[in-house]
Amino acid sequence: MKKNLHIVIIEDEAATARNLEYILKEINPEIQIVKTLPSIAEAMDWFRLNDSDYDLIFSDIRLSDGLSFEIFKQINIRKPVVFVTAYNDYAIEAFRNNGIDYVLKPFDTEEIQRTLLKYDTLIADNSKNGQDKTESLLQELQYTTKQYKKSFLIHYCGRLIPVDAAKINWFHTANEIVYAHMADGRQYVVEFTLEQLEHELDPTLFFRANRQFIINKNAVDAVEYFFNGRLLVKIHPLPQEQILVSKAKAMHFRKWLDQ
Structure with missing residues (x-):
């Protein structure tokens, strides 16, 4: 260099x-x-x-x-x-x-x-x-730049189910498994890491909130101020864990919501 x-x-x-x-x-x-x-x-x-x-x-x-x-x-x-x-x-x-x-x-x-x-x-x-x-x-x-993932072919109960990407409210990773959560509470395992999904999903619709969550803009109900300049994001359906956006990402997150 x-x-x-x-x-x-x-x-x-x-x-x-x-x-x-x-x-x-x-x-x-x-x-x-x-x-x-x-x-x-x-x-x-x-x-x-x-x-x-x-x-x-x-x-x-x-x-x-x-x-x-x-x-x-x-x-x-x-x-x-x-x-x-x-x-x-x-x-x-x-x-x-x-x-x-x-x-x-x-x-x-x-x-x-x-x-x-x-x-x-x-x-x-x-x-x-x-x-x-x-x-x-x-x-x-x-x-x-014109190609974003429009749908996921999900393995579920011995079947393959096409799921519209825009209808996924949030992605969450736990124990090295990534789950896609729907508005009605259903969840599916997807064969991607969150890092891969960052590049596959439309960035105007999805945001990498932190290491555990990628969220859909349409699923955001409210944003609250948290400690040390962080933001607490309320989405539906409500996950078991809090979704916190770091101080470093807070301004970008707010701009993303305001597009």
Whole structure:
């Protein structure tokens, strides 16, 4: 991994920007955050005066004053961009605006580390081969971003039952088994891990609340404030365990509910 990597962050949520900076420094303490820009207007002003003092940009898409794509349309930015967002709707446009990766919030250290390794690979190629890889990513994304799991074929009582994914209120893991819970109280075993389901399910409808639960937006009855900045989520049917969203994920969760 490249040493002394200089990074610019475009992010209007101060807590998210701090978390990203912490993760980047955790991965490589020699990384330097050149500037954190909270809006399109400030970013455009800064980039007009700073053409080459950085190597890589991490940018949110939905900012307080619009979509960050406006920055790249109006300013000739020649450095690669990693788009970090809570929304999956803009993936294609992201790759057409210097994007080399598209990371969905809430992100973790492993995801950011994979992104930095991808950056290193593309920079090492630094040639038509590197461009081919970016175009390949775009082609792949054009297919995968449109495909979410619509149903599950469930083994139940010696039969195979098709279950509409949108009608599953929540997924829960216990003793390394994942259960899909329906509105009427029925539950089925599904042959996926929660990690796999995160990538298979529509992120506008499903949210990974914590290590044990993925919840359907339509199943949320209420959200209560809990200790230490966490949120307590009330869903139906009511699970035996409390569903808590961490302080780090709380803002993303609230935005997800407010889409």
